[in-house]
Amino acid sequence: MEIFVQQLINGITLGSIYGLIAIGYTMVFGIIGMVNFAHGDVFMVSAFVALIASLILTTWLGISSVFLSLLIVLICAMLITSLISWTIERLAYRPLRGSFRLAPLISAIGMSIFLMNFVQVAQGPRNKPIPPFFQNVIVVMEKDGYEVTLAYKQIVIWAVTAILLAAFWYLVSKTSLGRAQRACEQDQNMASLVGVDVDRTISVTFIIGAALAAVAGTLYLMYYGVVSFADGFVPGIKAFTAAVLGGIGSLPGALLGGLLIGLIETMWSAYFSIDYKDVAAFSILVVTLIFLPQGLLGRPEVEKV
């Protein structure tokens, strides 16, 4: 029981991070029907941006307030990562729009490899640590010397995720920008007939996806305390799995999928074998694609016209 509660806490934390990344996959897929395989690496780059920003803040500027520095780091990571993602879309995807279907996908894989190698060369291949912060924990329950703990940084991750998702939900469902985004997702030609600049809306989609990935990247760095150039790949593919499990194209689905993948991974690690946790997560991808291709909250391909 104690182990279960502990893994539940850990799983939700990890799942929040996956969910934030998965939204970027699902939004881009929804609007241009492309799996942006570079998204995981954009997430990794954002963690490096957060790393560099936090080092500048603490060592050069000497800002000691943890909350203030976290806030500044988050904003820096979101801005810079969004800019990078916008550039990628302009350079690597937009020129291929209207080309054959696989072209942007191949370009995305190329972008992924480029980002990974660029960071490896520029930042070195080793794990980069940050000084730990938010080290306190709350003991939730205790039995026979086994303590179930909830770390402060886990609370921070939950809170930041919840706030960002609320803002994001508001943006998509209530603002004219969000309406334009959804209109482009449903019928790009019609959207342009009512005066929506489709190219701009697609750019905005990449920017929003990257901003959420940057939040995930910052939280990931804070949670694990280290990041390396290869950290985009596996979490990226897991977030993609989350998007597929939730139903690609569905925003609530991405979050639900993220939480489920996070929970499956931590539970598997606790009860079976930690070495096979990635196998468990990716088996979900295969099983979903075979038995539930539209995902949990996705809509079936056939639509009434």
Added chain:
Amino acid sequence: MTQPLLAVRGVKTYYGNIIALHGVDIEVNEGEIVTLIGANGAGKSTLMMTIFGNPRAREGQIVFEGRDITQMPTHEIARMKIAQAPEGRRIFSRMTVMENLQMGAAVADPAHFEEDLARVLELFPRLNERISQRGGTLSGGEQQMLSIARALMARPRLLLLDEPSLGLAPLIARQIFDIIAELNKRTKLTVLLVEQNAFHALKLAHRGYVMVNGQITLSGSGKELLQRPEIRAAYLEGGRQDA
């Protein structure tokens, strides 16, 4: 004479290498209802979409309010206050009726959104009953009303209507034609109407063009065209004579 609101001059449009419009000339003057009639596949809808630059005219010129819009991006043409209720209605089916209307108002001044909303809901009271329903759940007639209402939300200078009566019960089609006539009378709305229902369209319109195989073959006032024997034969009593 004053210049027309919309002038299409010598426009040729292709789908790949297949020519769809063989040099079309039409004019629409301010305050007019102009109809374009013709058989299936004559190129009527292609002309409507070519005015919006999608597909783009390969030759010729499209001038709106004295500005050449031939090469303008589609969304900027929409911002010139040309609105279209396109073929197949194309409402945003996973958005509510309200959101569809808000999309239509995207190019209009937000200051008169409430006023315009009240106006279109008065024209189409059915939409008011369905205001928070998803577009995809509406019936065909309601979707057509929504498509026209969405276009009206832009406060268009020129309204393009592509087959508003298609697939509708005669009574509802009638209502929609009445509304178009009333809008034209009351607000001087300029309309370019594509129809297969030639009789209704010619009765409604000030002027008409007949399109055959991507070319304009006849033009004249609505009344004139209604009297022409070849029009009566081809579009009004067509099938019956052959049978």
